[in-house]
Amino acid sequence: MPELPEVEVTRAALAPTLAGASVLLLRLGKPLRWPLGCPPQALAGWRLGAMQRRAKYLWLPMAPPGSADAVDATVPGAGPGLLWHLGMSGALQIAPDGPTGAHDHVELHTTAGLLRLTDPRRFGAVVWTDGTPGGAVDRLLAGLGPEPFDAALTPQRFHAALAAKRTPVKAALLAGDLVVGAGNIYACEALFIAGIHPATPCRRLGPARAQRLLAAVRQVLGAAIAAGGSTLRDYRDPHGSAGAYQAQRLVYDREGLPCTRCGTTVRRRVMAQRSTYFCPGCQHG
DNA sequence: AGTTAAACCTGGTTGC
DNA sequence: TGCAACCAGGTTTAAC
Numbered sequence: 001m002p003e004l005p006e007v008e009v010t011r012a013a014l015a016p017t018l019a020g021a022s023v024l025l026l027r028l029g030k031p032l033r034w035p036l037g038c039p040p041q042a043l044a045g046w047r048l049g050a051m052q053r054r055a056k057y058l059w060l061p062m063a064p065p066g067s068a069d070a071v072d073a074t075v076p077g078a079g080p081g082l083l084w085h086l087g088m089s090g091a092l093q094i095a096p097d098g099p100t101g102a103h104d105h106v107e108l109h110t111t112a113g114l115l116r117l118t119d120p121r122r123f124g125a126v127v128w129t130d131g132t133p134g135g136a137v138d139r140l141l142a143g144l145g146p147e148p149f150d151a152a153l154t155p156q157r158f159h160a161a162l163a164a165k166r167t168p169v170k171a172a173l174l175a176g177d178l179v180v181g182a183g184n185i186y187a188c189e190a191l192f193i194a195g196i197h198p199a200t201p202c203r204r205l206g207p208a209r210a211q212r213l214l215a216a217v218r219q220v221l222g223a224a225i226a227a228g229g230s231t232l233r234d235y236r237d238p239h240g241s242a243g244a245y246q247a248q249r250l251v252y253d254r255e256g257l258p259c260t261r262c263g264t265t266v267r268r269r270v271m272a273q274r275s276t277y278f279c280p281g282c283q284h285g
Numbered sequence: 286a287g288t289t290a291a292a293c294c295t296g297g298t299t300g301c
Numbered sequence: 302t303g304c305a306a307c308c309a310g311g312t313t314t315a316a317c
Contacts, residue, residue, distance in 0.1 A: 034313095088294090230310075234310080
């Protein structure tokens with residue numbers, strides 16, 4: 001479900017609320033994708049810093065009870081904290097006090113309110129680390145590609161990364177090796193905007209098309225963040241609102257409809273195990 | 286080494 | 302109406 005834009009919208013809404021608060025109680029429901037990694041009661045009294053994002057992960061830096069100093073905004077995984085992932089159907093909300101729902105599998109009671117992770121499919125996770133290198137959090141963060149809005153990711157570097165791969169470009173985008181953040185919706189959209197056929201082998205993309213693809217990824221992710229993300233089904237921002245970007249989709253879920261650019265019928269093909277929507281008329285291999 | 290399938294889980298929609 | 306089959310925003314792990 002949530003791709004980078006939805007995760008970023010969630011982060012932006014939660015960070016100001018949670019920063020400076022303290023943990024009162026952590027309650028777990030049904031098991032999620034990965035175990036928490038510590039006894040939930042061990043987190044009582046820990047203080048929270050400003051939530052950050054890396055790829056589709058959220059990082060909540062924490063500090064032990066005691067000191068009154070502000071919690072350092074550590075690089076994700078570098079100090080103590082909780083790493084969150086929304087999986088396919090997860091949403092985080094600061095909930096008003098109310099009954100725990102059937103799909104509320106993590107409830108972090110804090111001095112700033114109750115943070116709930118609602119995740120029907122339970123592909124999401126919350127993982128604790130004390131900051132010791134080599135743990136579960138480190139392993140999850142290791143090997144992630146560059147952030148899409150990192151200035152260090154130049155068109156030249158992006159092209160060089162493409163040139164080293166022979167997989168279909170759609171699969172490479174989903175894998176996050178070239179750039180993180182684009183999931184199935186935004187990978188389809190970015191390839192459409194760039195006019196590139198999703199089955200094109202990465203190495204076939206020259207400097208000009210590489211530059212166009214990187215710009216398209218940035219454009220679609222940026223526009224989706226500005227629109228509050230996409231809500232196909234489950235996604236809600238921390239205020240409970242749905243995203244609006246799905247109304248701006250150009251190809252995703254438009255199988256059989258005319259291409260918004262050239263009128264050719266949009267097709268759907270399963271690639272990298274995911275439904276891939278593209279226009280055979282104006283996306284070239 | 287690099288690419289592809291299977292697995293995790295629930296619920297909504299589609300088709301017979 | 303009932304039920305089976307298929308589909309869904311992600312990522313790890315095991316298998317060719």
